[in-house]
Amino acid sequence: MIDRRTLLAMAAAACASPLFGRAEEDRAGLVDPFIGTDGTGHTFPGPSRPFGMIQPGPDNAASGWDFTSGYQYRAPRILGFSQNRASGTGIPELGDVLLQPGIERREDLSSTYAKASEIARPGYYAVTLADNGVRVELTSTLRSAFHRYRFARGGRVWLLVDLQHGLTFRTDRQPVQSVGNSFSANAFEGEAVRQNWTSRHVAWSVQFDQAIAAVETLPPRAGDAAPRYLLGFDLGADAVLKARIGLSTTDRDGARRNRDERGGWDFDAVTAESRSEWNTLLGRVRIEAPQEQQHIFATALYHLFLHPSVVSDVDGRWRGPDGSVRQAAKGLRYSTLSLWDSFRAANPLYTLLVPERVDDFVNTLLDHCDVAGRLPKWPIWGGETGTMIGEPALPVIADAWAKGFRGFDGRRALGAMVATSTRDAGPLYPGDDSLSVWSLYDRYGYYPVDLVRGEAVSRSLEAGIGDAATARMAAMLGKPAMARRFATRAGGWRMLIDPETRLARGRDSKGQWRAPFDPLVPTSPLNNPGDYTEANAWQYTWTPALHDVYGLIAAWGGKAGLKAMLDRFFFGLPATKGAEFLGQEAMIGQYAHGNEPSHHIAWLYAFTDTPEVGHRLIARIAHDFYRASPAGILGNEDAGQMSAWYVFAALGFYPVDPSSGTYVAAVPLVDRATIAVPGHHALVIERRGAGDRLKALRLRGHAVSPTRMPHGALAAGGRLVFET
Template sequence: MFAIGLLSCQNEINGTDYTQYVNPFIGTQNEGHTFPGATTPHGMVQPSPESYNTYYKGYEMDHVAGYQYNDPWLLGFTQTHLNGVGCPSMSDILLLPINTDTINSESRFNFKSAYRKETEIAKPGYYKVFLDDFKVKVELTATEHVAYHKYTFDNPEDARLLIDLQYGVSWDINTISSNILEASQQFESEYVLSGYRKAKEWAARDLYYVIKFNKPVVTKRQLPAAKGTTEKAPRYVLDFNMEGHQELEILIGVSTVGIKEAKKNLEAEVASWNTFDSVRKNTNQKWNAILNTISIQGGKKKKEAFYTSLYHLYIQPNNIADVDGQYRSANSGIQKASSGKYYSTLSLWDTFRAANPMYTILSPELVSDINTSMLDSYTHMVTDSLNPKEANKYLPRWQLWGKETHTMVGNHAVPVIVDAYLKGIKPKQYTDDDIFDAVWISVTKPHYRNHVQLIDSFGYIPYDVKLSSIDDGRETVSRLLEGIYDDYAAARFAEKLGKSNEANFLYKRAGYYKNVYDKESGFMRGKNANGVFRKHVDNTEVVGEWLEGSDFTEGNAFHYQFHVLHDIPGLQQLMEGKQAFEKKLDQLFFSKSKPEVKTLVWNIHGTYGQYWHGNEPCHHLPYLYKYTNAPEKTDKIIKTLVDEYYYTKPDGLMGNDDCGQMSAWYMFSVLGFYPVNPTGGEYVLGAPQVEEATIRLPNNKMFTIKANNLTDKNFVVKSIMLNGKKIDRNYINHNEIINGGELIFEMGNY
C-alpha cells in the first residue's frame, strides 16, 4: 500500500494520468475475449456487461468473456470475468435494472436492452452505459472484493431489478439451466440478499455472496424456470421504494469461504453508501500506480496500445483470498494464504513465456506472492492413489479460482518459480527444500498429461503406447517439448542448489527434443513405440487435444519445429547450421499457405505466412533470426506485428489475450527485447518501436531505452550501446536491466 501511495504521489507530481491512454474496449470484438468492465488490479470481482446477439454458429467461442463489442443488446451486468481466455467460465450473479413487469420470462434472453455506443464509456475501474429500453443509466466500479453498481432511473417510480443467480457463460447457451450444481439464498431483510452458488463450467467453483441495496425492496417475484427445464438457482424481479430518488446503489461482496466472510470483505472495502465516486477515484489511483511504472514517447495510438496492454497484464492473476487471507482450496478446505493473498487464474501455458517474466521486472513483490500461492496450492493438494490424475502432487497447470482445470500441457509453474528464484525473487514462508520438492515431484512423478513414465522408458512419448489410463496418445510431440522445457528449468534450479545428480538427470531429459526431430522431413514428428516417425503429415494443419493421435497442442508442424526455447544453438546444429536454420524460418514466415484448423469451427486470424501470432507457441519465433546471420528479418517482422497486429479498435487483438500474454509480448517488443528462453535470465535484443521509454524499477532505479533515428523507414538495428559501451551479443540480462542504466539502439533502413 505504501508503494501504491508513493506512486500515486508521483503521478500527481508528474501531472500525468496514465489511465487516459487505456482503452478497455480493445480486444472486445472477435477473438480478443477481453471485457470492458470495472476492476482493480488483480481484483476478485470484475463487474462488466453481458451482451447478446442473434445466435450464430461459433457464438459460444466469441462470448467466453460474456461480451462482444458489436452485439446490439445487453443482457445485464455480472460480477466476475476472465481476460482473454479460450474457455468460458465466470459471469456470476447477473443484475439488470428494468422498468417493466410485462416481459415474457419464458426465456432469459427476453430480458435485454438496446443501447447506443455513444453512451458506453469504459476506463480503468469504471464503466457506464444507458439502457434505451429501460431508460436507466448504469455505472459500475469496484474494489478488490466488492462490485459497486449505481443505476439512475429516468422514471424511478417504475424502478425494478432482475437478479439472475443461475446465469453464467458456457459452451452452450441452451444449457445455462444446468450451470449451477448447488445453490441457496435468502433475503435477510428488505435491504440484503445473501447466498451461495456452485457453478460447474470449466471448473466447479464455490461462490458466497452478499447483495446490499440502498433502497428497500417492497415486492419480490421469483420467475419460473424456462419451459421444460429445472434450475438450481432462482431469478427474481424486485420492486423498490425509491423514496423520491432516482439513484439505486447496489454493493455485491464475494468470498470463496462463506457468507460471513463476503460481508467482512464488503464492510472492509466500502465504508458507506454514496461513495461511488470516491471508490472509483481510489481504483483509478491504483491503476495509475501500475501504469506509471513505464513511460514511453510516442503518438496517441502507440500510447493507447501500450498502456492498454499494461492494463490487461495486471487484470490477473486474481487474488481470491479474503481480506483476512483465507481462501477455499481445491479440496474444498479452508486455508490461510502464506503471504496473505492467494493468486489464482493461472494460465501458465500462456503466461510463462512473457507475462511472468515481465512481472519479474516491474513487480517482484507480486511475483513472490504469486509463487507463494502456487506453493500453497501444492502443499494443500490432496492426493488420491485410486485416481491416476491425482495420485501425486503437482504445481498448478491452469488454475481457476483455486481449482485445477487440467487445461493445456506442461508443468509451466516450474519455469515461473525457477526463473524468479534465479533472479533473487523467492516465495514467502517456504524453504529451498520445500520449493525443490514441489518442482521435482511435479516433473518426475506421473500425473495427467505429463507422461513421465513413457518419457523415461522411450525418451519420447509414443503415440501408440499406454502405460496407464492417463496416457491418451494425444499431443505427444507438444507434451514432450513443453515438458522437457520444464525439465530444463528444474535442472537449473537443482544445479543452483548443488543437487548435481538431479540436475544431470533433468538436463539429459531436456535434450530429448532430438528424439522427435525427423531429419527426413525437417520437422518434429510423432513417433511410435518402434521408433518410426509418422508419415503423410499435413504440416499446415493445426491440431490439438480434440483429435486422437494428434502430434501438437493448438499448433502445427511449423510452429513446434522451433519449440526448443532452452537450446537454440543445439536446435541449429540439429538442423545443420545457421544457414539451414534461417532457411527453415523463411519457409515459415514467408510461406504462401496459412495455418488451418480443419476439424473445428475456428477461423485463425493474425497469421504471417505459417506464423500464427494469435497463439502462444509461436511468440518467440520472430526473435529467432537474431540467432542467424540475418537479424534484420526480426526487426522487419516485429515492426509489422506491432503496427498491424495490434491496434486501438475493439478488434485490435489478433488472438485471445490469454491473461495478458499477448499484451506482454507487445510490451516487450515495443521496448526492444524479449525472453525467448523465459528461465535463462536473458532477453534477446529486438528492435524498439518507440523513440524512448523509461522503466521505473521497484528499487528506485530507472532503465531507459532509446532508439536513435527511428522512423517508419529506419526500423533496423545497426548497433547497440549499453551504458556507453557497445555490445555485440544478441541479448541483455536481467541484472543489467534492474541495476538501471541506458540502452541505446542506433536505427537505420532495411
C-alpha cells in the same frame, strides 16, 4: 420504454462527469478497454482494480466461444451485469450473480443499448439500457463490485437477480450442484457449488442502499438449477439505487467482509480511487510515441495487469483445489493463472514491472502443490481446470529464482518442481492420461503417438521446457546430480526431429514416424487425432528454442540452417486458412501470432547473421496485429500474454528462454521509454539512429550481448541504448 431524447441526455450527463478527463491528462486516460472486445480477442470493458478478484461487466450472452468474457462489442443486447470473468480466454467461466435493473416488471429484462451511450475507462463502465429506462454505472474495489442505477423515474423499480446465470461453453446453462440464498431488509447472501470448466465454490453478499420492497421468485426455465428473483424497490425523486457486491471462494462471511473492505456509498469516490490506482501503476512505464501507439501500449499494460486475479479474502482465507479453505501465511493468493500462455512473456514481464507481486505468485503455486500434489496448470477461482499441456508453472518458478526473488522457500519450490516432474497424474486430474504419465515418458523419451490420446509431439516438446527449468533450479540450489538428470531428459526433443523434413514429427512406441504426415495441418483436442496443440508441425518445431536454442541451431546445421528454416517458415509457406479456433490467425506465412507457440519465433533471427529480418518482422507484427480499435487484438488475449508480447516488442527485448533470467534484443518500436518501479532505479531505454539493424547495445555505457541480456542488469536501472 424510455424515449431516445432522455437516453441521450442521461448519457451526456454521465460523460460530462469530472471523473473523465482528457486522455493526455493521465496514463489511465490513454487506456481503451474496448480494444480486443470485437472478434477473437475476448477481452471485456468492465471495471477492475489491478489484479482484481472482482471484474463486473455486461454480459451479452451466457454461452459460446465468442462470449468467453461474456461480451462481444457488436452484440445488440445486454442480459445483465455479472461480477467476475476472465480476460481473453478461450473457454468461458465465472459470470456469477447477474443483476439487471429496469423500470418495468418483466421476467426478461434483457435490453438493447446504444453504442454511443457506452463508456469504458479503467475503474469505470457505464451504459444506458434503452428498453429498461436506466443508466447503469459500474466500478469496483479489489474484492467487491459497486453498481449505481439511475432510473428514468422514481417509484417502484425492479432488479433481476439471476443466480443461475454463468458463462459456459458446451451447455446453455452453467451447471449448479448446490445453492442457497437468503434475504434481509436491504441485502441478500448465499453460496453455491458450480461445475463448469472446474468445480468451484462461490459465495456472495449483496447490499443495497435502499430497502427491498418486494421479492418475487421467478419460475424456473428448462435447465435451471438455481433461482432467479425480481426485487422491487420504491425510489424517491432522485431515482437512484446503489448495490455493493462481495464474492468469495470461502463462505458468506468472507463475501460480506470482501463487500465491506472499503465501505460507504460514495460511488464517485471509489471510481476516482480506482482510476488513481491505475494511473499510478500504468505510470511505471512511459513511452514517447504517436498517440495511437500510446493508446495501444497503455491498453496492453492495462490488460497485462488484470490477471492473475487475487483469490484470497480480506482475512487471507481462500479455497484451494481440493475444496478446503486455507489461510495464506502472508501476502496475497492468486488464481486465473493462464500458465501455458503467460509463462512465455507475461510472467517474465511481471518480474520487471510488478516485482512486489512475484513472490506471492510463486507462493500461490506452491500452496496449490501442497494440497494437489503437483503444481497447477490452469487454475481459476482457486480450482484447477487441468487445461492445456506441459508443466508451465516450472519455468515461472525457475525464472523468479534466477532473477533473485527470495520471498519463497527455494527448497520447497524445488521439491514441488521435482514432484510435478516425476509423479504420474493424481486424482485431481481425471482423464489426463498422457501429460504427466512420466513412467511412460521416461520409458521412451517422448510420448508415443499410439499410447496417448493426442497432442503427443506438443506434449513431448513442452515436457522439455519444464525439465530444463527444473534442471536450472536444481543447479542454482547446488544439486548437480539432479540438475544433470533433468537436463538430460530435457534433450528428448531431439528424438522427434525427423531428419527428412527437419521438423518435429510424431513417433510410435516402435520408433516409427507418423505417416501420412502433413506438417501444415493444425490440430488440437477439438479435432484429434493429431499430434499438435492448436498448431501444426511447422509451428511447434520451434519449441526447443524456449530452453535450448543453441541445440536447435546445431540440429539444423548452424546459423545458416536456422536462417533457412526461418525464411521458409515466414516467407516460403502459405498461410493456414479456416482454423481460427486453433489460433491460426494473424498469419505471416506459417507464423500464427494469434496463438502462443509462435510468439518467440521472429526473435530467433537474433541468432542468425541477418537479425534485421527479425527486427522488421517484429515491427510488422506489432503494426498489423495490434490496433487501437475494438478488433485490435487478433487472437485470444489469454490473460495478458498477447499484450505482454507487444510491451516487450515496444521496449526492444523479449524472454525467448523464459526460465533463464535473460532476454533477447531487437530494435525498440519507440524512440524512448522509461521504466520506473518504486524502490528500484529507473531504466531509460533509447533508440538511436533510424536503421533497422541493431549495431550495438549498451547498458550504462557497457556492451551487452543482444542474445543474452541479463535481467539483473536491467533491473539495476541506468540507460539502455540501442544503436541502429
